[in-house]
Amino acid sequence: MHAYPTDPHGIIFRHAALEHGHTDNQLARSVAGGQISRIWPGAYLPSPEEPLKPTELHRLTAIAAGIVSDGSSALSHESAALMHGMSLLHPRLDHVHFATGLRTGGRIDNRRHIHSGALESDDVVEVDGIQVTSLARTAADLARSQSFAVALAAIDSALRLGADREMISDALAGHRRGVTHARLALTHADPGAENAGESWGRAQIIAAGLPIPRLQHKFYNHDGEFVARCDYDWLGKLAGEFDGMAKYQRHLKPGETPFDAMRREKKREDALRRLGVMVIRWIWDDLRKNKVVPMVREWLDHCGIAA
Numbered sequence: 399m400h401a402y403p404t405d406p407h408g409i410i411f412r413h414a415a416l417e418h419g420h421t422d423n424q425l426a427r428s429v430a431g432g433q434i435s436r437i438w439p440g441a442y443l444p445s446p447e448e449p450l451k452p453t454e455l456h457r458l459t460a461i462a463a464g465i466v467s468d469g470s471s472a473l474s475h476e477s478a479a480l481m482h483g484m485s486l487l488h489p490r491l492d493h494v495h496f497a498t499g500l501r502t503g504g505r506i507d508n509r510r511h512i513h514s515g516a517l518e519s520d521d522v523v524e525v526d527g528i529q530v531t532s533l534a535r536t537a538a539d540l541a542r543s544q545s546f547a548v549a550l551a552a553i554d555s556a557l558r559l560g561a562d563r564e565m566i567s568d569a570l571a572g573h574r575r576g577v578t579h580a581r582l583a584l585t586h587a588d589p590g591a592e593n594a595g596e597s598w599g600r601a602q603i604i605a606a607g608l609p610i611p612r613l614q615h616k617f618y619n620h621d622g623e624f625v626a627r628c629d630y631d632w633l634g635k636l637a638g639e640f641d642g643m644a645k646y647q648r649h650l651k652p653g654e655t656p657f658d659a660m661r662r663e664k665k666r667e668d669a670l671r672r673l674g675v676m677v678i679r680w681i682w683d684d685l686r687k688n689k690v691v692p693m694v695r696e697w698l699d700h701c702g703i704a705a
Contacts (some may be wrong), residue, residue: 400424402434402442407461409670410434411443422621438462438494438509443659453480456491459702462493463510464528471496471529472522478530479552482508482559484537487551487594488544497531497539513539521569533561538569541583542576546605549576549583551597557589590614596629596640598685606691608705609698611638617673625669635701637670638694676701 402410402425403418415425425442437455441462450458460477473481474497476489493511498504499522504514521535531539537556541549547634553566563584580659586604590613591597604610611630617637619625630638667677672694678697680690698705 400428400433402428402444404444405465407458408443409458409462409465410444411462411465412440412442434601437464440466452491453486453489453687455496456480456489460494461528462528463496467496469529471495471498471512472517473528473530475511475531475538475543478525478536479540479555481525481528482533482536482556484533484552484555484559485594485597486540486555486596487548515574520565532565533559534565535569537561537566538580541566541570541580542574544576546579546583547598547601549580550586550601550604551591551594553580553583553587554589554591554597555594557587558591563587569701586610586612592629593686595682599638599640599680599690600630602685602688602690603694606695608691608694609703617670617675619669619673625673626666628670628675631675632698632701632703635675635703636697638673639677641681654678 400420400464402420403414404410405414412422412425416422423478425434429436429442432445434444436442437459443458456477459478460473460481464473470479473495476486476491477495479486479489493506493509495511495513496511497515497517499517500514501516502514503512505512517531518534521532522529523532524530530536533556537552540552553697556566557563566584569683586600588600591600592614596613600611609632611632614633615631616626617625617634618628628637629640670677676697678693680693684690684693695705
C-alpha cells in the first residue's frame with residue numbers, strides 16, 4: 399500500500415497526496431483494492447482493521463466536508479453534535495449537515511443537508527479547527543427537528559457537556575416548527591442521564607405520565623458505606639438500571655471476566671435489596687418494543703408508589 403500522508407484526524411486529502419508525489423491513478427487503484435475508502439470528494443480514509451462505528455465514520459466524514467468546504471457554512475445538527483461528543487438517539491447520518499446562517503436556501507443534495515435559519519455570533523464555534531454550531535444551538539436544532547425522545551437525549555447530552563440551559567432556551571425562542579416538544583424536553587432535561595439510551599427510557603416514562611425518577615442517586619448502607627449508584631430511582635424504593643450487560647463489558651476490572659462482573663453486580667443488587675430497594679432492568683430492545691413503561695408501572699404499584 400502507498401504511504402499516503404494523513405492529517406491529524408487520519409484523513410487522506412487528495413491535494414496533500416498529490417503534493418507528496420502520488421497520482422489520481424494511485425488513489426483510484428487503492429480505493430479499488432480496498433486499501434483506502436473515499437469518504438468525501440477529495441478525502442479518503444485508510445481501511446481500518448475493524449469497521450468504524452457509523453457515528454465515528456460520520457464524524458470523520460463531517461470533518462473532511464468541513465475542511466474542503468469554502469468556510470461559508472458551519473457543521474450543524476448531527477454532524478456538529480458528533481464533533482462536540484454528544485450522545486445521540488436515532489441520529490440521521492446519511493448526509494453531512496450544514497447551517498448557512500441564511501434565512502432561506504435550505505436544501506438536500508446527494509451528500510449534504512443544508513439548513514437555513516439565522517445564526518447569532520455565538521451560535522458558531524470552532525472544534526478541532528472546524529466551524530460548527532455551538533453546543534446550545536446544536537441541541538436546540540436537534541430538539542426541534544425530531545421527536546420528544548430525540549430532543550430530550552440531545553439536550554440532556556448538551557447539558558452534560560457543559561451547555562448553558564438559558565442559551566438553549568434562547569435558541570428555542572420564536573415559533574418555528576418543533577419548538578413545542580423541544581421546550582418540553584428542555585423543561586425535563588437532566589445532565590445526570592449518562593447516554594441517549596437513558597434519556598430514551600426517561601422520555602417514555604415522562605410521556606406515559608409516570609412519576610419522574612431521580613437520576614444517578616447514590617445509596618449507602620446503615621454504616622454509611624457506599625453501596626451503589628443507580629441510573630434511575632423512585633423515592634429510594636425502586637431503582638432502574640439500563641443496559642446492564644454492556645456495563646459489565648465496559649467496566650471490567652483488571653483480570654476480571656464478564657461472569658465475574660455479573661457476580662459483582664449481583665452482590666451489589668443484593669445489597670440494595672437489603673436496604674429495601676427493588677431493582678428492575680431493561681435493555682435497548684425493551685425500549686424499542688415499548689416494554690419499559692408497563693414494567694415500571696407494575697413495579698411502582700408493587701412498591702406502593704403512586705403512578
